Amino acid sequence: MIDGKKVLFSGMQSTGNLTLGNYLGALKNWVALSDEYECFYSVVDMHSITVRQEPAGLRKRARNLLTLYIAAGLDPDKNCIYYQSHVSGHAELAWILNCFTYTGELNRMTQFKDKAAKHADNINAGLYTYPVLMAADILLYQADVVPVGKDQLQHLEITRDIAQRFNAIYGDVFTIPEPYMGKAGANIRSLQNPEKKMSKSDENANASIYLMDDPDTVIRKFKRAVTDLDASVRYREEQPGIKNLIEIYCACTGKTPAETEKEFDGKGYSEFKLAVGEAVAGVLKPIQDRFYELSKDKAYIDGIIKKNAEKADYYAMKTLRKVQKKVGFPERVR
Numbered sequence: 001m002i003d004g005k006k007v008l009f010s011g012m013q014s015t016g017n018l019t020l021g022n023y024l025g026a027l028k029n030w031v032a033l034s035d036e037y038e039c040f041y042s043v044v045d046m047h048s049i050t051v052r053q054e055p056a057g058l059r060k061r062a063r064n065l066l067t068l069y070i071a072a073g074l075d076p077d078k079n080c081i082y083y084q085s086h087v088s089g090h091a092e093l094a095w096i097l098n099c100f101t102y103t104g105e106l107n108r109m110t111q112f113k114d115k116a117a118k119h120a121d122n123i124n125a126g127l128y129t130y131p132v133l134m135a136a137d138i139l140l141y142q143a144d145v146v147p148v149g150k151d152q153l154q155h156l157e158i159t160r161d162i163a164q165r166f167n168a169i170y171g172d173v174f175t176i177p178e179p180y181m182g183k184a185g186a187n188i189r190s191l192q193n194p195e196k197k198m199s200k201s202d203e204n205a206n207a208s209i210y211l212m213d214d215p216d217t218v219i220r221k222f223k224r225a226v227t228d229l230d231a232s233v234r235y236r237e238e239q240p241g242i243k244n245l246i247e248i249y250c251a252c253t254g255k256t257p258a259e260t261e262k263e264f265d266g267k268g269y270s271e272f273k274l275a276v277g278e279a280v281a282g283v284l285k286p287i288q289d290r291f292y293e294l295s296k297d298k299a300y301i302d303g304i305i306k307k308n309a310e311k312a313d314y315y316a317m318k319t320l321r322k323v324q325k326k327v328g329f330p331e332r333v334r
């Protein structure tokens with residue numbers, strides 16, 4: 001609890017460019033949570049280097065991501081928006097938690113197995129202990145809730161196991177976090193293969209709408225989106241391509257699938273795809289305008305980075321000092 005509010009922690013990696021899926025599935029909902037929770041939203045750049053990164057590119061994407069958090073509506077005075085690498089407590093707690101995590105547990109992580117297969121030439125120890133750093137992120141702020149997608153649930157589960165194990169030995173040190181799954185619906189799929197989720201790291205640029213895509217690009221990508229054989233706009237499991245487009249349309253217009261079916265009754269896919277493209281472009285426009293405006297104001301963004309890193313550091317250190325004492329590190333004399 002901070003000032004009588006429950007604590008919420010979440011983060012995104014600064015790898016690749018944010019997609020419409022990240023926005024509708026996460027970021028947009030985060031904005032609505034700022035009043036109810038004390039929120040920490042980290043740009044988790046330390047997680048990013050578990051996969052080889054080009055330094056200048058990483059730095060630029062991290063800054064863009066932080067700016068996009070604000071452009072998408074997160075008020076940086078209410079939400080602690082900061083770089084993970086600016087708060088040393090993450091690495092320090094991660095080391096301690098490494099000593100309370102079993103290799104057997106890490107061996108079971110499906111994301112590690114997937115990434116190890118994908119980056120067979122660089123299966124580094126950081127990739128292996130990635131979930132422990134994530135546990136440190138969450139536990140450092142005594143988070144009560146963590147909004148995550150399905151693919152991160154296993155990491156949240158191991159975070160809870162580590163916290164419970166630690167608490168069982170040392171007493172009530174960590175708050176046990178709960179997943180916050182949010183509203184159903186905004187589970188945006190790839191435009192080229194609705195079996196897969198829309199992903200920042202998809203190699204096919206036509207599969208994802210990026211938040212910074214201009215209207216022409218957005219409309220072109222929707223034109224090329226895979227649909228189904230039955231040329232009707234129906235919200236059904238058997239038509240995963242069109243179902244995904246309907247969900248995107250609904251998320252952007254506030255309409256329901258039933259209303260959408262009615263609106264496009266008797267109309268073809270091309271008309272519908274154009275409407276989806278226009279709705280999405282309309283949602284992205286104000287975010288992009290704000291992003292470009294903010295990007296020009298270097299001093300303002302720098303100020304936020306500094307102020308929020310200090311705030312995050314304050315809470316992180318409170319937990320870290322307690323943990324260091326519990327495990328038996330010598331008292332600090334400076």
Ligand code: TRP
Nearest residue numbers: 009010011012013044134137146
């Ligand atoms: N691993 C998360 C992802 O790739 C990002 C992340 C890092 C995170 N630390 C976190 C998410 C803590 C929630 C809480 O999506």
